Amino acid sequence: MTAAQPEFGGAPLGAVPLYGRRFTEDTEELFREMRRDHGPVVPVVLESGEPAWLVIGYREVHRVLTDGQSFARDPYRCHGPDYVPPQSSGYLPGILMFLDGPLHAKRAGAIATALAEVDPFELRGDCERFSDRLIDAFAAAGKADLIEQYAYHLPMLVMGNMLGLPDSQLMAVAQDMKMMNDGREDAIDAFGRFVVTMTELIARKRERPGPDMTSRVLAYSTELTDDELIGDLLVVMSGGQENTAHWIGNTLRLMLTDDRFSLTLSGGRRSVGQALNEVLWEDSPMKTSPPRWAVRDTDLGGRAIRAGDVVIVGPAGANADPLVRPAADGHSGGNQAHLAFGAGEHGCPDPAPELAEVMAHTAIEVLLDRLPDVRLAVPEDALEWRPAFHIRGLSALPVRFEPTYVVQRG
Numbered sequence: 001m002t003a004a005q006p007e008f009g010g011a012p013l014g015a016v017p018l019y020g021r022r023f024t025e026d027t028e029e030l031f032r033e034m035r036r037d038h039g040p041v042v043p044v045v046l047e048s049g050e051p052a053w054l055v056i057g058y059r060e061v062h063r064v065l066t067d068g069q070s071f072a073r074d075p076y077r078c079h080g081p082d083y084v085p086p087q088s089s090g091y092l093p094g095i096l097m098f099l100d101g102p103l104h105a106k107r108a109g110a111i112a113t114a115l116a117e118v119d120p121f122e123l124r125g126d127c128e129r130f131s132d133r134l135i136d137a138f139a140a141a142g143k144a145d146l147i148e149q150y151a152y153h154l155p156m157l158v159m160g161n162m163l164g165l166p167d168s169q170l171m172a173v174a175q176d177m178k179m180m181n182d183g184r185e186d187a188i189d190a191f192g193r194f195v196v197t198m199t200e201l202i203a204r205k206r207e208r209p210g211p212d213m214t215s216r217v218l219a220y221s222t223e224l225t226d227d228e229l230i231g232d233l234l235v236v237m238s239g240g241q242e243n244t245a246h247w248i249g250n251t252l253r254l255m256l257t258d259d260r261f262s263l264t265l266s267g268g269r270r271s272v273g274q275a276l277n278e279v280l281w282e283d284s285p286m287k288t289s290p291p292r293w294a295v296r297d298t299d300l301g302g303r304a305i306r307a308g309d310v311v312i313v314g315p316a317g318a319n320a321d322p323l324v325r326p327a328a329d330g331h332s333g334g335n336q337a338h339l340a341f342g343a344g345e346h347g348c349p350d351p352a353p354e355l356a357e358v359m360a361h362t363a364i365e366v367l368l369d370r371l372p373d374v375r376l377a378v379p380e381d382a383l384e385w386r387p388a389f390h391i392r393g394l395s396a397l398p399v400r401f402e403p404t405y406v407v408q409r410g
Helices: 021-025 027-038 058-066 101-116 120-136 147-151 154-163 167-182 187-207 213-220 226-257 269-282 315-319 351-370
Strands: 041-045 051-055 143-145 292-294 298-300 303-305 310-313 398-400
Touching: 021 027, 027 041, 027 315, 051 058, 051 315, 058 298, 058 310, 058 315, 101 213, 101 226, 101 351, 120 147, 120 154, 120 351, 143 147, 147 226, 147 351, 154 167, 154 213, 154 226, 154 351, 167 187, 167 226, 187 213, 187 226, 213 226, 226 269, 226 351, 269 315, 269 351
Parallel strands: 051 310
Antiparallel strands: 041 051, 143 398, 292 310, 298 303
């Protein structure tokens, strides 16, 4: 079934709202309805009232992600200098994720090279240490919110340590990052504190480099200003924080609610990897990715896309495409052809998915070792999703368990 081509000078007739409670809480069903009614490329309207295209077909998403000649991250490649990107796009000038071409390749390459030097064995040890520290804080209580008290803080603690931040600053930086990502009223103050912290860190590492990621990025990016360096590191930290935290959270939700996993929680090491991969297919934390802009008129999934149109890819929708997931209840097994980490020049650099998996896998294993009887404290249908545009993640994951005595760690 091919839907009629809408006039796209404004919000077209029949455009689907890409906001509101349904988009937040019932994304999976909404994407199914979109595919049925509109096909792989859906006319949508943003909360600002501006029109856009949402791409949920696997082949079409892959094309948008990999065809940098037709779809740009930098909106000014197809609009004049007076163009104002949609507010919900999150566009910030000069930020790594909105650069294209050689400039992006050079700056992203520096980040990828620095990440490639991270020792995965040392990373696992750091993850175990921080996981234990977070669990120690609530183990004696017999209850916890595994999002707020565990999954959301762990990636930031690990990445802050990776950057070379002193141990005494890690928790404060993790809290500031959460405030910024939540977009609350105190987000501006949190960003200001983050900039001060990172400026001081960069100054220390310029004077006395160490075996940390910040020192390596400085060595590979000698021509960048402090503001550019901070912006690039912010992209890495924010992306890794949000996606990894909710990869952990969504996987814990699966294991606590699905009998295939919950029945083996006390000894389920073999199923952790399966659960992590299944979540990337079925419940990906990346609901939508930052927008592209069509550089030229083109056809995409039977739609006539015009130069300048806003194009938003939906990895969660692409991974559910029947063309790659023919059975509605099919299991992912070892299939890793999902698009949860993107693709093309703006996809996660090669080391990042592997490092994120080390963090997520270790976080879940340590939790299950420490709290083998962990269980949901509320009915599954009482769990609520964050009202976020790009992220599919729980607002909270309340659990109960037998209180555990915490041994003092040296």
